[in-house]
Amino acid sequence: MRTMLLPVAVAIAMALPCAPTHAVPAMAPITWAACPASLTGDWPGLGARLHCGRVPMPLDHMRPDGRTIDVRxxxxxxxxxxxxxxxxxxxxxxxxxxxxxxxxxMADAFSEVDAGDPVHGDKRRLADRYDFIAVIPRGLKGGWTFECSVPTPTIAFLPTHRDDANWSRALADATALAHACSKPAEAPYLSTEQHVRDMDAVRASLGDPVLHFYGISYGGRVGATYAAFFPTRIGRMLLDSTFMFTGSYRTGMYLTSDAEQAAFERDVLAPVQREASRYGQPDDADAIAWAVRSLSDPLRPAWHDQMTTPAALAATLTMDRWVKAGGWQGWPALSRQAGMRRFSPDPRTDTAMRQAAAELVEHGTDVPAGGAGRGRALRKLSPFIDRYGESVNQAVMCNDERWETVTPKIRARADRDAFTYPLLDGSQITGQLTCAAWPRRVSRAPDFAMLDALGSFVMIQAEHDIATPLAGARALLRRYPASRLVVATGTGRHGLLGHSATPCIERAAVAYLLDGRLPEGTARETSCAFVEAPLADASAEAWSVEGERAMR
Structure with a gap:
């Protein structure tokens, strides 16, 4: 059983207020042709239903001047x-x-569903009655491509090197990256606003009065932006693991960081604190928590994101004490020491910690001197973020919003983050510095108050999602009284639809998409336990939004 899901349309009341729309220039019907397998993969079951078109869009929909950009x-x-x-x-x-x-x-999976399946059957009916459309965002493979010429970073690992010299290097690196990425003439027009206007042009070309939308993660911001600019043209809107679009990217970034830290403290730190002696640690919960935040250099640059189990955390803290007592003598010396010493009085725990220590040391030898690489945020997005996607990610985030430009304030935040978030590598700060140095913005901000007039939209969310935490979806639920939220409990999966056998997710979401039925009952938030449903074949990984935990 393979699956996944999308939005369908809700008719918008004719009494909607005036919206900040803009007339879409008349666009010729799209010329469809076979899609290259290098772009979409090979899906023989779809046959001639799968096709692609390349569209020359106005570079700036609001000020068309004859310049165009190819969008697939x-x-x-x-x-x-x-x-x-x-x-x-x-x-x-x-x-x-x-x-x-x-x-x-997704379309292939839906088309193969047994229509009589009690959980998934409506997905077949959805594939029968709706086109599935992907307007590839500007700059990505398929249309005109955008790739920053990224200067070689000079910065050392920021959480442990916050001195004046390294901060100056951070500023210089961020400024160089901002200037390199913003240099192409097309760069100012890589934005969520221009993307949703591309979407509306495609809708018009198809001859449909409304489009229906399914968005995952940041896709929630895309759907909400479309609805804000085109409130009479949005149909049903299903947001899966949605980004809290009423907040800034910076707000969303720290919601993620808070959730990640909370999960670490609950699932990794707390077990070590509860059974400190078994893990070879001092019987002082506060001291253990402080030790996590004060790892020595170069251990923290190498291991900040490797403390994923109680055994790995305990091994990290034990080896950190050795380094602090005897000084840093290199990875080979640490490896020899780990092979000779005892980690725990409990034999099974000692074995687990020894194995974790060996993996930690091996990982440390692979980390360049000075620390972090590209940063956590983009690494988490693979396999759906390639080299073009990384550049588009940078440009869109900087173009969409006005960021803090007072660098002393950002530096103060870096100092707080180094203590508050021991799992981070500082890329959340260097990203802010890059957008602070971004030289030109032409994007218009959406007015999300326009969504008040839309009627219902539906959100689905995992209870323990870290990438886009449940707290964000609940904030949207409070902000929009007509919205509904369905929660899968007991899971942290990012991107739910079609990746489970969870009845309240799969059935309710598809019923809404298919004919507008809202989740059963009068409660605005409902939930049920997550039910795992492994996908049936290897092709599932090509469309599993989890990747690692998909994007934000």
Whole structure:
């Protein structure tokens, strides 16, 4: 059983207030042709339903001056054209997530579902009646591509090197990156605003009065932005593991950091604190917590993101004490020491900690001197963020918003973060510095108050999602009284639809998409226990939004 899901359309009341829309220039019908397998993958089951078109979009929809930018569109036509009800536009997150293979594999999976399946059957009916559309975001493979010429970083690992000299290097690196990425003439027009205007142009070309939307993670911001700019043209909107779009990227980044830290303290730190002696640690919970935040250099640069189990954390803290007592003598010396010494009085725990220590030391030898690489945020997005996606991610985030430009304030935040978030590598700070140095912004901010007039939209969310925490979805639920939220409890999966057998997620979401039925009952938030449903074949990984935990 393979699956996944999308949004369908809710008719918007004619009494909507005036919206900040803009007339879409008349666009010729899209010329469809076969999609290259290098873009979408090979899906023989879809046959001629899968096709692609390349569209020359105005570089700036609001000020068209003859300049254009190539945008690729992927379409999987409704399996039963005579029953077609419209099109579902899909955004898988990012910014910078490549949707081409994802949307094709989603359509293929839905088309193979047994229509009589009590949990998944409506997905077959959805594939029968709706086109699946992916407007590939500007700059990604398939259309015009954007790739920053990234200068070689000079900065050392920021959480442990916050001295004046390294801060100056951080500023210089960020400024160089901002100037390199913003240099192309197209760069100012890589934004969520321009992307949703591309979407609306495709909607108009299809001849549909509304588009229906399914967004994952940052895709929630895309859907909300479209709804804000085009409130009379948005149909049903399903947001899966949504980014809290009423907040800034910076707000979302720290929601993620808070959730990650809370999960670490609950699942990794607390067990060590509860059974300190078994893990070879001092019987002082506060001292153990402080030790996590004060790891020595170079251990913290190498291991900040490796403390994923109680055994790995305890091994880290034990070896850190050795380094602090005897000084840093290199990875080979630490490896020899770990092989000779006892970690725990409990034999099974000692074995687990020894294995963890060996893996930690091996990992440390692979980390360049000075510390971090590209940063946690983009690493977490693979496999849907490629080298073009990384550049698009940088440009969109800087173009969409006005960031803090007072660098002493950012530096003060770096000092706080170094203590508050021992798992981070400082990329959340260097990213802010890059956007602070971004030289030109032309994007117009959406007014999300426009969503008040839209009626219902539905969100689905995992209880323990770290990338886009449940707290963000609940904030949106409070902000928009007509919205509904369905929670899968007992899981942290990011990107739920079609990746489980969870009845309240799969059935309720598809019923809403198919004919507008809201989740059962009168409660605005409902939940049920997550039910795992491993996907049936290897192709599932091509469209599993988890990647590691998909994007934000």
């Amino acid at each position: 569109v992927v379409r999987i036509a409704a399996a039963r054209p005579g029953e077609r009800r419209g099109a579902i536009f899909v955004n898988i997150g990012g910014p910078g997530g490549q949707p081409a293979a994802y949307v094709a594999s």
